[in-house]
Amino acid sequence: xxxxxxxxxxxxxxxxxxxxxxxxxxxxxxxxxxxxxxxxxxxxxxxxxxxxxxxxxxxxxxxxxxxxxxxxxxxxxxxxxxxxxxxxxxxxxxxxxxxxxxxxxxxxxxxxxxxxxxxxxxxxxxxxxxxxxxxxxxxxxxxxxxxxxxxxxxxxxxxxxxxxxxxxxxxxxxxxxxxxxxxxxxxxxxxxxxxxxxxxxxxxxxxxxxxxxxxxxxxxxxxxxxxxxxxxxxxxxxxxxxxxxxxxxxxxxxxxxxxxxxxxxxxxxxxxxxxxxxxxxxx
Amino acid sequence: xxxxxxxxxxxxxxxxxxxxxxxxxxxxxxxxxxxxxxxxxxxxxxxxxxxxxxxxxxxxxxxxxxxxxxxxxxxxxxxxxxxxxxxxxxxxxxxxxxxxxxxxxxxxxxxxxxxxxxxxxxxxxxxxxxxxxxxxxxxxxxxxxxxxxxxxxxxxxxxxxxxxxxxxxxxxxxxxxxxxxxxxxxxxxxxxxxxxxxxxxxxxxxxxxxxxxxxxxxxxxxxxxxxxxxxxxxxxxxxxxxxxxxxxxx
Numbered sequence: 001x002x003x004x005x006x007x008x009x010x011x012x013x014x015x016x017x018x019x020x021x022x023x024x025x026x027x028x029x030x031x032x033x034x035x036x037x038x039x040x041x042x043x044x045x046x047x048x049x050x051x052x053x054x055x056x057x058x059x060x061x062x063x064x065x066x067x068x069x070x071x072x073x074x075x076x077x078x079x080x081x082x083x084x085x086x087x088x089x090x091x092x093x094x095x096x097x098x099x100x101x102x103x104x105x106x107x108x109x110x111x112x113x114x115x116x117x118x119x120x121x122x123x124x125x126x127x128x129x130x131x132x133x134x135x136x137x138x139x140x141x142x143x144x145x146x147x148x149x150x151x152x153x154x155x156x157x158x159x160x161x162x163x164x165x166x167x168x169x170x171x172x173x174x175x176x177x178x179x180x181x182x183x184x185x186x187x188x189x190x191x192x193x194x195x196x197x198x199x200x201x202x203x204x205x206x207x208x209x210x211x212x213x214x215x216x217x218x219x220x221x222x223x224x225x226x227x228x229x230x231x232x233x234x235x236x237x238x239x240x241x242x243x244x245x246x247x248x249x250x251x252x253x254x255x256x257x258x259x260x261x262x263x264x265x266x267x268x269x270x271x272x273x274x275x276x277x278x279x280x281x282x283x
Numbered sequence: 284x285x286x287x288x289x290x291x292x293x294x295x296x297x298x299x300x301x302x303x304x305x306x307x308x309x310x311x312x313x314x315x316x317x318x319x320x321x322x323x324x325x326x327x328x329x330x331x332x333x334x335x336x337x338x339x340x341x342x343x344x345x346x347x348x349x350x351x352x353x354x355x356x357x358x359x360x361x362x363x364x365x366x367x368x369x370x371x372x373x374x375x376x377x378x379x380x381x382x383x384x385x386x387x388x389x390x391x392x393x394x395x396x397x398x399x400x401x402x403x404x405x406x407x408x409x410x411x412x413x414x415x416x417x418x419x420x421x422x423x424x425x426x427x428x429x430x431x432x433x434x435x436x437x438x439x440x441x442x443x444x445x446x447x448x449x450x451x452x453x454x455x456x457x458x459x460x461x462x463x464x465x466x467x468x469x470x471x472x473x474x475x476x477x478x479x480x481x482x483x484x485x486x487x488x489x490x491x492x493x494x495x496x497x498x499x500x501x502x503x504x505x506x507x508x509x510x511x512x513x514x515x516x517x518x519x520x521x522x523x524x525x526x527x528x529x530x531x532x533x
Contacts, residue, residue, distance in 0.1 A: 103507075206450045207446045215442050215446060216439075218434060218443035218509045250450070250506075251505065
């Protein structure tokens with residue numbers, strides 16, 4: 001009798017295990033696979049005022065890119081952005097990604113976010129001393145920071161970058177705050193290159209290397225053949241210092257003083273960079 | 284007479300249920316352990332002593348113990364999805380997202396994990412602990428990263444990952460990933476030792492982006508996607524578990 005009970009127990013356990021093995025849902029390690037919520041689903045009720053109003057800006061969700069021709073273009077734009085030498089290979093002359101400076105998919109405040117950038121143009125360019133279009137501005141990036149050749153104005157790459165930047169703003173409700181533009185403003189400072197070298201060795205060389213070559217495409221080069229050329233904004237110590245002050249060193253951003261940020265930026269600018277081709281001054 | 288009839292009926296029932304479960308059970312097992320069947324995690328016959336039980340017997344026994352003693356928190360699949368998952372802090376460990384060395388599993392089962400709800404498990408015999416550790420180390424693991432999703436070739440990933448690890452992880456997880464960095468003693472549960480556990484890419488990404496609630500592992504939104512992939516790649520190279528003795532009863 002006892003043995004029957006034991007057997008029964010084992011059988012029940014086995015059946016439970018068999019059923020359990022096939023019915024327990026798998027844990028999704030990535031929350032991104034959840035179906036998108038539909039805020040407009042209840043709009044025919046009086047829920048308009050009770051809808052949560054976005055008070056802070058939330059980065060867009062890549063999994064919500066539509067599966068359409070436009071969606072394909074947005075996705076290509078994102079890929080060009082994050083792996084520029086791979087997806088825009090014929091136009092890029094170094095090993096830098098757009099996302100190396102425009103951090104977190106161009107959505108981070110004080111790291112030159114590009115959320116809704118197509119709506120800012122045409123605008124007056126201090127560099128060109130004229131009104132420029134977003135195409136012109138992208139060409140400046142490609143010929144300077146990417147040390148490459150201009151993209152075709154109506155090519156798939158240019159359209160993809162436009163689609164991506166527009167989409168960054170599209171996924172937000174109207175009237176919400178967006179990341180503020182540009183970089184953190186800095187006063188004029190006087191550079192101390194020796195101090196800059198010391199800061200670089202202590203705080204930067206762990207990732208970017210003592211040779212400044214980084215490990216592209218994961219960690220960006222700062223000088224040498226793989227880096228931006230001497231016409232790039234990042235080659236201006238004041239501009240780079242604004243970027244460094246808020247975003248670097250990456251394991252403890254904000255830990256450098258303004259002077260340290262300026263010194264290290266000047267030190268990096270004093271290193272060799274590829275030469276900018278002035279034929280591209282037309283942009 | 285009635286009693287005898289009742290007995291006969293119940294034994295018929297037992298036979299029917301047994302036959303049914305024998306028919307269904309292998310399929311459920313097959314689906315679950317297909318990966319384990321044709322890869323090096325499977326216990327090889329040469330690893331078991333000639334006089335000892337076969338590898339399959341060890342795993343069968345381990346599975347039985349796992350379902351009896353572990354599954355109510357770690358879930359039947361071992362992925363941490365269980366009825367108790369919401370009541371525990373930190374949440375039960377997802378055993379399917381990490382390669383784990385058998386010696387480490389044995390250690391945690393015997394000693395528990397201080398700072399978490401994982402108790403020291405003194406009830407089982409030595410043999411049971413060994414069997415359940417052997418089974419747990421061979422739970423189905425999540426798939427590796429497809430090569431087309433990798434941002435760079437392996438040597439680039441390793442070098443970049445090493446640099447990122449030194450800058451971001453080393454103060455707690457230690458220079459050689461043994462969980463013994465200079466700040467490690469400030470934290471309970473102790474920082475993970477990557478020589479004993481190797482995370483899958485999806486799990487590492489989730490943990491770096493979200494942290495582990497209930498432990499001192501913070502969310503670390505400073506890292507970009509390529510950097511997370513590279514550092515995970517490097518962390519996986521620190522794992523020493525495969526060289527640990529396995530599947531053998533002392």
